[in-house]
Amino acid sequence: MSEIDSQPFPKAPLIGAGLLVGVTILFAAGPRLGYLPPIQTATTERAAHHVTVVETRDLRFTDRTDGALVIDDTTRGTVAAVLPHGTNNGFIRGVLRGMARDRLLRGIGKTPPFRLTLFSDGALTLFDPSTGRNVELGSFGPTNKQSFADLLLTHRPVASKEAVLGKVDL
Numbered sequence: 001m002s003e004i005d006s007q008p009f010p011k012a013p014l015i016g017a018g019l020l021v022g023v024t025i026l027f028a029a030g031p032r033l034g035y036l037p038p039i040q041t042a043t044t045e046r047a048a049h050h051v052t053v054v055e056t057r058d059l060r061f062t063d064r065t066d067g068a069l070v071i072d073d074t075t076r077g078t079v080a081a082v083l084p085h086g087t088n089n090g091f092i093r094g095v096l097r098g099m100a101r102d103r104l105l106r107g108i109g110k111t112p113p114f115r116l117t118l119f120s121d122g123a124l125t126l127f128d129p130s131t132g133r134n135v136e137l138g139s140f141g142p143t144n145k146q147s148f149a150d151l152l153l154t155h156r157p158v159a160s161k162e163a164v165l166g167k168v169d170l
Contacts, residue, residue: 042123042136052120055152058113061096069093071151074113080151091144095126095135102131118152 030036038044045051059080060072067085069092072078083089099114112130119125124137124145137145 042125043134046119046121046123049121051123054118054120056115056117057152058115059151060111060113061092062110072113089147091140091147095137095148099126099128099131099133099135102133103128106131116148116151118149124149124152 027036031038057080058074060074062070062072064070064082069083069089070079071081071083073080083092096114100110103109103112108130112128115127115129117125117127122138126135126137126148127133137148
């Protein structure tokens with residue numbers, strides 16, 4: 001038996017590791033147990049600052065056999081946009097791919113629409129009412145945010161488009 005095997009492990013590192021694990025658990029559970037303030041999210045910040053909804057559209061996204069992306073406005077019963085195959089719609093498809101995966105895991109089909117919402121503070125979100133998932137589109141940069149903002153503006157007169165773009169803060 002070597003000299004190292006015969007000596008007990010020092011207690012100080014074990015106590016330190018135990019304290020570290022305990023403090024980590026307390027910090028993680030603190031907001032839920034009421035010991036720490038709740039984590040601020042974009043939704044809670046909007047509610048606290050009384051941000052209002054400027055415009056919302058319920059949209060269904062469908063791939064056509066020719067590769068185009070058809071975007072239906074389910075509230076108005078009209079086609080909001082058709083993005084031909086090969087156009088710069090990769091960000092829209094990427095966001096939808098993630099949300100579709102979430103639906104697939106929960107056994108939800110493609111039929112329920114998504115809700116695209118523009119807020120008075122310029123925030124733009126894509127919400128899936130069937131899963132509760134919300135994507136803050138502004139966090140992906142102004143160009144990507146604009147690709148979704150354009151879907152809100154397709155049925156507006158040109159004069160109103162500039163007014164809303166000023167509010168969107170792109």
